[in-house]
Amino acid sequence: MTIKRDYYEVLGVGKSASSAEIKKAYHTLALQYHPDRVAPEKKKESGEKFKEISEAYAVLSDANKKNQYDQFGHAGIDGRYSAEDIFRTTDFGSIFEDFGLGGVFGNLFGEGQTRKQRRYSRGVDLEYVLPITLEDSAGGCEKKISIYHTVMCPVCKGSGAEAHSKKKKCPQCHGRGQVGYNRGFFSFLQTCDKCGGKGEIIENPCQRCKGRGKIKESSNIFFKIPAGVDKGTSIRIKGKGEAGELGGTSGDLYVVIDLKKHSVFTRQGSDLYTEMFVSFPILALGGEIEVPTLDGGKVKMKIPAGTPGGKIFRLREKGMFSLHHRGLGDEYIKVKVRIPGKLTSRQKELLAEYASISFDNIGEGKENLFEKLFKKNR
Numbered sequence: 561m562t563i564k565r566d567y568y569e570v571l572g573v574g575k576s577a578s579s580a581e582i583k584k585a586y587h588t589l590a591l592q593y594h595p596d597r598v599a600p601e602k603k604k605e606s607g608e609k610f611k612e613i614s615e616a617y618a619v620l621s622d623a624n625k626k627n628q629y630d631q632f633g634h635a636g637i638d639g640r641y642s643a644e645d646i647f648r649t650t651d652f653g654s655i656f657e658d659f660g661l662g663g664v665f666g667n668l669f670g671e672g673q674t675r676k677q678r679r680y681s682r683g684v685d686l687e688y689v690l691p692i693t694l695e696d697s698a699g700g701c702e703k704k705i706s707i708y709h710t711v712m713c714p715v716c717k718g719s720g721a722e723a724h725s726k727k728k729k730c731p732q733c734h735g736r737g738q739v740g741y742n743r744g745f746f747s748f749l750q751t752c753d754k755c756g757g758k759g760e761i762i763e764n765p766c767q768r769c770k771g772r773g774k775i776k777e778s779s780n781i782f783f784k785i786p787a788g789v790d791k792g793t794s795i796r797i798k799g800k801g802e803a804g805e806l807g808g809t810s811g812d813l814y815v816v817i818d819l820k821k822h823s824v825f826t827r828q829g830s831d832l833y834t835e836m837f838v839s840f841p842i843l844a845l846g847g848e849i850e851v852p853t854l855d856g857g858k859v860k861m862k863i864p865a866g867t868p869g870g871k872i873f874r875l876r877e878k879g880m881f882s883l884h885h886r887g888l889g890d891e892y893i894k895v896k897v898r899i900p901g902k903l904t905s906r907q908k909e910l911l912a913e914y915a916s917i918s919f920d921n922i923g924e925g926k927e928n929l930f931e932k933l934f935k936k937n938r
Contacts, residue, residue, distance in 0.1 A: 718803070788881040
């Protein structure tokens with residue numbers, strides 16, 4: 561395995577070097593190592609060195625590529641750019657005029673790594689964000705969506721040609737889709753301008769699709785959403801993306817689930833959470849309350865005497881179906897103290913009597929009954 565050297569080290573400059581300093585360093589090294597300027601027995605060694613310094617310059621002279629390299633090293637370049645892409649936007653300017661060369665890099669690293677155009681390329685994948693309710697997610701459902709995308713032309717079946725019309729090999733690129741030429745050490749490749757890189761010429765293009773092999777139209781797509789899907793879940797629908805070029809395979813459609821906000825429950829994984837206000841007498845003396853469930857029903861839940869505000873209770877298997885694990889999640893209920901907004905004279909009288917029995921003083925410096933209730937309820 562070959563380990564690439566640091567680009568700054570290759571050019572002999574520091575990370576703080578200006579663009580002018582980087583260009584000057586490359587200019588000096590390029591003149592030194594260009595294969596046309598060395599003895600025949602050193603051409604191979606010099607050629608490898610020239611490739612290395614040219615790649616380093618192509619990255620460090622481009623602001624975007626340089627930023628990627630400074631952050632992530634070679635992984636930020638190799639994972640994002642092909643060998644051809646590294647040189648695609650590089651402006652070598654007057655540097656190669658010194659060598660009598662011009663144009664744009666096409667095949668600096670050899671034919672084996674040249675990115676060939678595929679005539680019958682696969683279509684692009686599409687993404688569709690679909691908001692659904694928590695109830696839809698809990699039980700699973702079937703949905704219909706409408707998308708506007710390209711599909712194979714029904715007239716020419718993706719060929720791009722009228723019926724009985726023949727395709728012929730492009731006389732300029734001889735079916736390769738690219739034309740190339742050599743200038744000294746470099747091999748240059750560019751898309752054939754006669755066939756547009758297809759390698760073939762259609763004598764009579766299809767009137768419906770104008771020779772593209774595909775058309776735009778709206779499609780209704782029906783599909784099932786499995787129980788338990790969560791926000792961010794992606795459902796792949798094969799072949800419903802954009803149509804491929806000239807009969808190539810269609811891309812896929814990815815439906816990304818988004819959950820609508822629920823009026824009662826919030827979801828965390830396969831569990832559901834809600835809050836309920838309970839009167840102080842029930843919390844203090846104990847009792848029974850009705851708790852809502854996601855299916856629209858209610859279940860009875862016991863509140864033990866002396867339950868503080870903020871306590872969380874669990875109802876087993878009243879949550880969501882898990883997409884990745886068997887069984888159901890749980891429902892969690894946080895009880896909060898219900899403080900009455902208005903009190904009758906009799907209610908005030910009774911609460912005051914209770915307070916006087918329960919506390920030494922309700923005045924300043926002591927927490928009164930309501931302060932204690934609010935504190936427990938936070």
